[in-house]
Amino acid sequence: MRRLIRRLGLYLLAVWAAITVNFFLPRLAPGDPVAALQQRLQQRGSFNPASLDALRAEFGLNTNDPLWLQYLKYLNNLIHGNLGVSITRFPASVGDVIGQDIKWTLVLLSVSVLLSFSLGTLVGIFMAWNRGTAFDTALSSLMMFFYSILYPWLAIVAVYFLGFNLGWFPFAFGYDTSLTPGWSAEFIASAAYHAILPALTLIVSTIAGWMLTMRNSMVTTLSEDYVLLARAKGLSSRRVMFAYAARNAILPSVTGFAIALGTVVGGQLLVEIVFSYPGIGFDLFQAIQGQDYALADGILLLVIVATVFMNLIVDLLYTILDPRVREGRSVSA
Amino acid sequence: MTRGFSPLASPWPSRTAASALVALFMIAALVVSACASSSANNGKSGTKTLTALGFVGGSYTQDMSPFSPNVNVGVDGLVYENLEFVNGVTGKETPVLATGHQFSSDNKTLTFNIRQNVKWSDGQAFSANDVVFTFNMIKQYPGADGSGLWQHLASVASNDPNTVVMTFKDVDPPLLPFIEQTYIVPQHLWSSVGDPTKFTNTSPVGTGPMKLKSFTAQQITYVKNPTFWQADQVKVDQINYPAVNSNDTALLQLSSHQADWAGIFNSALNAQFVQKDPAHNHIYMVPVVPVQIVPNLKNPLLAQLPVRQAISAALDRQQMSASGEAGLEQAASPTGLMPGQEAYLDPKFSGKLPDFGAADANKAASILQGAGFKKGSDGIFADAQGHKLSFKATVPGDFNDYVQDLQIAQQNLKAAGIDLQLNKVSDDGWRSDRSGHNFDLIMTGGFFGPTPYYYLEPLLNSTHISGANATNWAGWNDKATDKLLAQYAGSSDPNVQKQAIQGVTAIMADQLPVIPVLDAIQFFEYTTTNWTGWPTPDNPYAIGSAYPLAAGDNEQVILHLTPAS
Numbered sequence A: 001m002r003r004l005i006r007r008l009g010l011y012l013l014a015v016w017a018a019i020t021v022n023f024f025l026p027r028l029a030p031g032d033p034v035a036a037l038q039q040r041l042q043q044r045g046s047f048n049p050a051s052l053d054a055l056r057a058e059f060g061l062n063t064n065d066p067l068w069l070q071y072l073k074y075l076n077n078l079i080h081g082n083l084g085v086s087i088t089r090f091p092a093s094v095g096d097v098i099g100q101d102i103k104w105t106l107v108l109l110s111v112s113v114l115l116s117f118s119l120g121t122l123v124g125i126f127m128a129w130n131r132g133t134a135f136d137t138a139l140s141s142l143m144m145f146f147y148s149i150l151y152p153w154l155a156i157v158a159v160y161f162l163g164f165n166l167g168w169f170p171f172a173f174g175y176d177t178s179l180t181p182g183w184s185a186e187f188i189a190s191a192a193y194h195a196i197l198p199a200l201t202l203i204v205s206t207i208a209g210w211m212l213t214m215r216n217s218m219v220t221t222l223s224e225d226y227v228l229l230a231r232a233k234g235l236s237s238r239r240v241m242f243a244y245a246a247r248n249a250i251l252p253s254v255t256g257f258a259i260a261l262g263t264v265v266g267g268q269l270l271v272e273i274v275f276s277y278p279g280i281g282f283d284l285f286q287a288i289q290g291q292d293y294a295l296a297d298g299i300l301l302l303v304i305v306a307t308v309f310m311n312l313i314v315d316l317l318y319t320i321l322d323p324r325v326r327e328g329r330s331v332s333a
Numbered sequence B: 001m002t003r004g005f006s007p008l009a010s011p012w013p014s015r016t017a018a019s020a021l022v023a024l025f026m027i028a029a030l031v032v033s034a035c036a037s038s039s040a041n042n043g044k045s046g047t048k049t050l051t052a053l054g055f056v057g058g059s060y061t062q063d064m065s066p067f068s069p070n071v072n073v074g075v076d077g078l079v080y081e082n083l084e085f086v087n088g089v090t091g092k093e094t095p096v097l098a099t100g101h102q103f104s105s106d107n108k109t110l111t112f113n114i115r116q117n118v119k120w121s122d123g124q125a126f127s128a129n130d131v132v133f134t135f136n137m138i139k140q141y142p143g144a145d146g147s148g149l150w151q152h153l154a155s156v157a158s159n160d161p162n163t164v165v166m167t168f169k170d171v172d173p174p175l176l177p178f179i180e181q182t183y184i185v186p187q188h189l190w191s192s193v194g195d196p197t198k199f200t201n202t203s204p205v206g207t208g209p210m211k212l213k214s215f216t217a218q219q220i221t222y223v224k225n226p227t228f229w230q231a232d233q234v235k236v237d238q239i240n241y242p243a244v245n246s247n248d249t250a251l252l253q254l255s256s257h258q259a260d261w262a263g264i265f266n267s268a269l270n271a272q273f274v275q276k277d278p279a280h281n282h283i284y285m286v287p288v289v290p291v292q293i294v295p296n297l298k299n300p301l302l303a304q305l306p307v308r309q310a311i312s313a314a315l316d317r318q319q320m321s322a323s324g325e326a327g328l329e330q331a332a333s334p335t336g337l338m339p340g341q342e343a344y345l346d347p348k349f350s351g352k353l354p355d356f357g358a359a360d361a362n363k364a365a366s367i368l369q370g371a372g373f374k375k376g377s378d379g380i381f382a383d384a385q386g387h388k389l390s391f392k393a394t395v396p397g398d399f400n401d402y403v404q405d406l407q408i409a410q411q412n413l414k415a416a417g418i419d420l421q422l423n424k425v426s427d428d429g430w431r432s433d434r435s436g437h438n439f440d441l442i443m444t445g446g447f448f449g450p451t452p453y454y455y456l457e458p459l460l461n462s463t464h465i466s467g468a469n470a471t472n473w474a475g476w477n478d479k480a481t482d483k484l485l486a487q488y489a490g491s492s493d494p495n496v497q498k499q500a501i502q503g504v505t506a507i508m509a510d511q512l513p514v515i516p517v518l519d520a521i522q523f524f525e526y527t528t529t530n531w532t533g534w535p536t537p538d539n540p541y542a543i544g545s546a547y548p549l550a551a552g553d554n555e556q557v558i559l560h561l562t563p564a565s
Helices: A002-028 A033-042 A049-059 A067-079 A094-129 A134-148 A151-165 A185-222 A225-232 A237-249 A251-266 A269-274 A280-289 A293-321 B017-032 B075-079 B128-140 B173-180 B247-255 B305-314 B317-324 B361-370 B400-415 B427-435 B453-460 B479-489 B494-511 B548-560
Strands: B049-053 B084-086 B093-095 B098-103 B109-114 B153-160 B163-168 B210-215 B219-224 B238-242 B281-283 B286-295 B390-396 B419-425 B441-444 B515-522 B525-527
Touching: A002 A067, A002 A293, A033 A049, A094 A134, A094 A185, A094 A237, A094 A251, A094 A280, A094 A293, A134 A185, A151 A185, A151 A269, A151 B247, A185 A237, A185 A251, A185 A269, A225 A237, A237 A251, A251 A280, A251 A293, A269 A280, A269 B247, A280 A293, B049 B247, B075 B210, B075 B548, B084 B173, B084 B548, B093 B098, B098 B173, B109 B128, B128 B153, B128 B163, B173 B453, B173 B479, B286 B305, B286 B400, B305 B361, B305 B400, B305 B515, B317 B400, B317 B515, B361 B400, B390 B400, B390 B427, B400 B419, B400 B441, B419 B427, B427 B441, B453 B479, B453 B494, B479 B494
Parallel strands: B049 B238, B390 B419, B390 B441
Antiparallel strands: B084 B093, B098 B109, B109 B163, B153 B163, B210 B219, B219 B238, B281 B525, B286 B441, B286 B515
């Protein structure tokens, strides 16, 4: 318990540090949100300094407060759940923008990560169990091949051949945009159909990582004495494989899985660009281009909190998976 | 204050490494599969729907006030209308909510005749009071006055339901297009909304040809407005604007005829769109304003006309067009005029837009020799005091097309005995160097408007040399130019204005205050599979691009479209 409280404190510290860096880094970088705004306004007509000044005031960019005071105000707003107003989407608030787009990101990415992790880990277990066989060698080489494919290339090939040329799958959008989003069967079916191609490419490009991590980790545990003991006791293969070898080998994968789930909320910019799929990654991309500090900070804050939260979950999982942690001993002992 | 619709930046999208990479791979994939047969579904829908890619940039947030800096596509022009449409290609005016206008003889009063029998889409009658209300609302909320109208207007009032009278603080007829293009909103709904830049306007009520059917983050859908005053001319029943994240997706949408209309850049447009179905797929890149290499006239070498002439003569504009700009932008005219603006040519050009001719390094060298420059042992010309013709060209490092154009210029100038180095800077650095005259040569676009005045005035008027928002980047300080520009600005007579522009274009061609290179364009792609009647170079009734910059133009396009038989 004491360990958990200590961890919790550490996590809070990490969140605060990340928020702080998050606040200062974009503001120290060169560039000016007003210049970016001016650029956009000029594309719509002539530019009038007086109108620009008025808009600056509305965006809260006319402040003469020193940076530290802005920082304190930012923290105060955060505590009150106010993420501010987005400049690139003005007058929409950061909360509205994130709320609107994050559902797409969450569903697509968490399902892909979950599938990729469970499939990859399971196959990794069997590969390690059958290490050295043709099955293991062939699959290992194949996985190394998938592992080294650049994601954008894979996605574009999928879009172009499976989507555009063959027409098996839609190559753009999150659903048939002529439908009204809602809980209708038609909409859900359309959304699922549109998600297949992006999810497939995500799974193909990440599954090799899970497989190889699990395989290599389990090959090590398979040579441990306790596995030999389990076999000597005459336990069933399945029990030795899962309860003895895999359970001990899965720890690094679980950490990786948690981190992957934590970063899900940041979206997948490449997926969103190639498939024109709705999501939070493109919002972040645009926020950075438009020097929209409030929106960028809001999304990054979400990523930080989610990552830290998932790490906390892993800590809890470790206590279940690994008795040494439960008893407060060092993991490496 | 400077006016003009201004792609001050490169009109080409600047890309981050990530999206450039994606584009690169996309092109590679396109090339690889060039021989694979395309089985795109050329599905023709039964309903008369137009699908337009008017916004490439992620999901929508609803923002339907024409005065918002982030207004949604389709709000301007389709839902709300302006007083008069001014064609950006020809400068021709088409009456919309006003049937005409007159300046007083001293040009200090402007009267608009307001159209009768126009209804808002909620059934209420439109009147001059709505126009008066809109202008006075902009006065109250300066954030909505993007054109700075109230820096020159003194009052806007109406004596009867048919006319609106505007008075000016100073004589300023060039303000007219910006007044004409102000979108008019209904007083009965807007008088209580407060700041119009913050108003999301979720159920917009306008006078235009379309009205909002539905809004989602992924698509904005408009349907025909039955109360529109020219409803019988509108053949489009519905317009879909899906949210697209990239120009590559947009290209595939166009190519598979899932979209009818767009305004995107993609270097594969010819190969992957036009050539896939030349009978139906078309691009019409509308030239609007020159891209130029601006010399800093404070530099004693660049201040000499022969040096500028030699630089200009050596440039291979054809190669820049072909390899720097994917063949989409054409070589500029020394007058700074666009094709279609021949009426503004000085009579000495006898009605034909002059060109720079082919690159000629020998001609450049002989101009320099004639001016007393001598080639040094390193092959670079220098003046009698030994000052070498060696310059730095400032360019935003992420404007790939500009960088490539200047690399071509570098080779061209080297052959002519002039040394050119590229100075790649950030976008912000480029902007501040430009207005601060902190460069030798700088590559940039310009402002544009319905007549060449809106390009020439910011660029050449000596009043714009200094200040934080300086737009006379070269530092051109010439009494004759100023006088001609003042002649234009002081008159509302199109003939007097035309003569003034003719004078300035002659100065452009003869004295090279800036060196025009290419004609910057507005991107416009369309297919005639489902709809015909699009603007063409032969009938440029509007700038066809499907994006909000050409909002008033979009209304004209909708009025011209008819279903393909």
